Amino acid sequence: MKLAALLESLNVPMREEIRRHNGWEEEAGTLEQLLADERKISELNGSLYDLEIKTLTLVLRTFGYKPFDWPKLEKAGRKAFPGAALKVGLIRLSRRGIVFAIQRKWGEAEHRVAEDTFPLWRRQLLPFDQTAAVYAGSDAASDSDYRPGIPSQLLSVLAYTAKEEVALTQKGTMHKRHAGKLSALTPVKDEEFRDAGTLLRPDPDYGSAAAAYLCAMGQSLGLLEKADGRLAVRNSLMRGWLRQTEAEMHAVLYALWKEMNAPRCCWLQHAVSCIEQMPESVWISVCAVAEQMPGESEGLTAGRLTGDSPSRSGLLMDWLSPLIAWGWAESGATPDGKKLFRWLTNPAGSKTGGGTTAATSSSRDEAVAAPCLFIQPDFELIVPPDCPYGVRWELELIADRIRHEHMAVYRMTRETIMRALEQGRTADGTVGFLELHAKHGVPDNVRVAIQQWGEQQSQLRLAPYVVLKCRDEAAARMIGGDERIAPLLGETLGPAAWTVPAEKEAELRALLERSGYSPGGKKGAEGGTAVYLQLPAADDGDFPDSRSGEPADNPAKGHIYSKATVQYYGKEGKFPLVEDVYPGLQEVPSMWLKDCRAYHASTRKQMILKALEWKACLKLRKSGADTVFIPIRLDGIRDDWAVTGFEQLSEVRISPDQWEEMQLILPGIND
Structure with missing residues (x-):
């Protein structure tokens, strides 16, 4: 899912909080532009806490930009991170607009990194050695x-x-x-x-x-x-x-x-990005x-x-x-x-900015008007690779493409020119187009042939029309004498009939109905299936959202379903707080959090139970050396008990007499 859609899943206060949290209140540009700017991301990376960096690195390495839920992340980091640390890391990354936590409409929450910011963060945290990937041999x-x-x-x-x-x-x-x-x-x-x-x-x-x-x-x-x-x-x-x-x-x-074909597994997402x-x-x-x-x-x-x-x-x-x-x-x-x-x-x-300057538009118009074709006497047109697409479009409609290698070759025939004339072009207009774009002019025989074909086509033409036909001449006189209706009528076809311009049909039909008449016939019977597309004018707008890869305005439905669409998610209301990770925090003795101390076995057991409840970790002092311990299970009853957990990525089982002092570590609070 793209950054724009993920930001859309947040309400305005949440988007404003991301700006404040990153210190961007006075920064120009939209939040989307700032979060996707490589320079800003580099600055942001330098300001992240160690816990945030470690959490984001785990997310990128394990999931890429695939969605994931909390159990999957906890499982991925269970040996190295206490669950509370990952929860706090996700909260902080969400408040910075790096990882998004969005709520599915059926209640299940999921997290993800935006697809378009993933490559930028990957370069910051998981750099790729380009030199090692290049094949240095000359025998490829x-x-x-x-x-x-x-x-x-x-x-x-x-x-x-x-x-x-x-x-x-x-x-x-x-x-x-x-x-x-x-x-x-x-x-x-x-x-x-x-x-x-x-x-x-x-x-x-x-x-x-x-x-x-x-x-x-x-x-x-x-x-x-x-x-x-x-x-x-x-x-x-x-x-x-x-x-x-x-x-x-x-x-x-x-x-x-x-x-349509996003890499499905994480390592492949990394490989494609690299x-x-x-x-x-x-x-x-x-x-x-x-x-x-x-x-x-x-x-x-x-x-x-x-x-x-x-x-x-x-x-x-x-x-x-x-x-x-x-x-x-x-x-x-x-x-x-x-x-x-x-x-x-x-x-x-080929990334470009979100807008087009006047100078850019002017240079495009000049490119469209520049000579770029080679027209041969045998009616072949040779088109170099740098020919603008506005010119190529017109060639597609007045000629047939017969070959496309590094140079494309088109051929005009009587049939292709007649087809173009049927679609609204004129012989003079076609010759003028060729003269405008031909590097060495239009051969005389080509010009004469196109003009002759145009004369043949203009001599006779079948065309559909809308006809207003009255029942008799008396009714025709009433219609023709109505000063509101008369301007909408075209050529007279007899004492009781007129042609009606296609663009006037709807207006005429509505006016007749308001005047008490009931015009029959089928609405839109004029047909009009031919497509006439002029070359772009200088004041035409740019293609909507072309450089962001987003669909144009009100696009037609395609043949391929995209599962990563924002309509399947609900709007988020607010970011969670770090304190939410530790319900009842105020009831815990403050000395448990301040530093390492020696405690009675019963107190040690209470501290371990609290760490298990919050999925936090413990600092244990053994023979004067400190180690971080992530408890996962408490075994035994009464005074005969032991705790199992991870210490330096290895699963161990220790009893309370195997350490001297301990401290409860709450990520985001006293870490």
């Missing part, structure tokens, strides 16, 4: 084919949806014809996800797993929606999306991919990364030995393999067969 060999990046693959799916009438079945699934076409457009095959056994499987009715993922991403971003029995492009949000830089698109799509901080174009030894990970074994499948580095490296490579299919990375091998991995484009390193 790539074994990956070239793939267009995932923004380009998504563009193909969106363009197909805009060009075609992608009708859905009554169950909301895609017809086989469209599913097959989408599958053919995406170069990623199902076999490339086969070894990644932990991946979430999307709806199979979209041709292929890759096409289903891309459709799900489009819907999560609000670029696609199910409307009127078909899958359609949301034009308003497309304009903003196309104005993103490719790096911003990579960051958003990678965040969605991880949301690889995300590696630079591009550097070969990484997958085995060397796995060997540095915490020793937690959860998630290892049957047939893979727990803690065995080769097994872990295999699981890590399974998770990384789809990143290669999406064009983010490539795999390789050493001469002795060890697996290597390197980023071609590191999407986790």
Whole structure:
């Protein structure tokens, strides 16, 4: 779960308390920005108490950013930490906004570190040796084919949806014809996800797993929606999306991919986070990364030995393999067969700020208008990798992509131009677009052909219309003479009929009904299924929340369920206090807490019982040396008793005559 959602689970007073507790009352920026700022986290780390550092380190090492409840944490730290220490550590970390304690609606509380702050705290407390993970040899060999990046693959799916009438079945699934076409457009095959056994499987009715993922991403971003029995492009949000830089698109799509397929086990979360901080174009030894990970074994499948580095490296490579299919990375091998991995484009390193400056918007507009195409006399268009996506979108709609390697190649034909004209473009507009973006101009034969095809298309056109037809001429005269109705009518079709502009239909229908008429016919009968998407204008807004990875405004429901959603949790009311860990504290003799003293055996037993009740610990003085003892069980009756617990991570059983002095230690009170 992301930091924004976790903060949303807290009320305003709790969020203000986090600011006060961290000394950020006068700091500029939102609480979310401060808690995710690496410089602030470094400062915060320097101000943490030892107990807070130890508790947070245990949480990161054992759970990563997975949710956990109190019994799981207590079990993980039972040898090294008394339960009270972990409770106090969690309370303090919660008040600082580092670990969040949220209440499930059915009453069960759980804790977690935010997914987007986990890598920052991991770097502070569990640093990763990048040098040891880099393969220093010069004999690495790539074994990956070239793939267009995932923004380009998504563009193909969106363009197909805009060009075609992608009708859905009554169950909301895609017809086989469209599913097959989408599958053919995406170069990623199902076999490339086969070894990644932990991946979430999307709806199979979209041709292929890759096409289903891309459709799900489009819907999560609000670029696609199910409307009127078909899958359609949301034009308003497309304009903003196309104005993103490719790096911003990579960051958003990678965040969605991880949301759909978050690493399930803790050590894999650490491994992925470590690889995300590696630079591009550097070969990484997958085995060397796995060997540095915490020793937690959860998630290892049957047939893979727990803690065995080769097994872990295999699981890590399974998770990384789809990143290669999406064009983010490539795999390789050493001469002795060890697996290597390197980023071609590191999407986790493509973070940008939450806003866009006027200078940034201006530079994007200039990039969209800059010449970037090579137009050949045979109607082929050669597109370099740095071509803006606003230009690529228009190419998808006026031409067919026939090849996409490092350079993409499109071809215009009479059919593609006629299709674009049917969708609202004009021949002059298409030629003007090509002239604007062609580095060496538009060949004469290409210009002439497009203009001829435009003339052929404009000579005759079938178009749907809304028609207002009166019963007779007398009724027509009454309608035509009404000064409120007449301005809404279009061309006269005879003595008793008019065309009605599509945008005026609803207003006319309402006005007729208020005037006592009952217009028949089907509302919205004008059809209008073609999609016409202009290139982004300079004053268009940016894509909503694109750099935070959050969904756009009111996005359509995707095909993939996300379990980490805030609606399953209740609002927290207040942070617990450290004193709440020790009910009845005021009844305990103060001398038990001040220093080590010698006590009668009966008093020693009372102190141990109180430590067991509160899950606290004891300081025992044996032969002049002090040791910390965590009691877990008291055995025996009357004067013949002994206590079992952990001392220096080892379980021991001691009787009261084996120490001279003792003190009750309450973490957060007298530690």
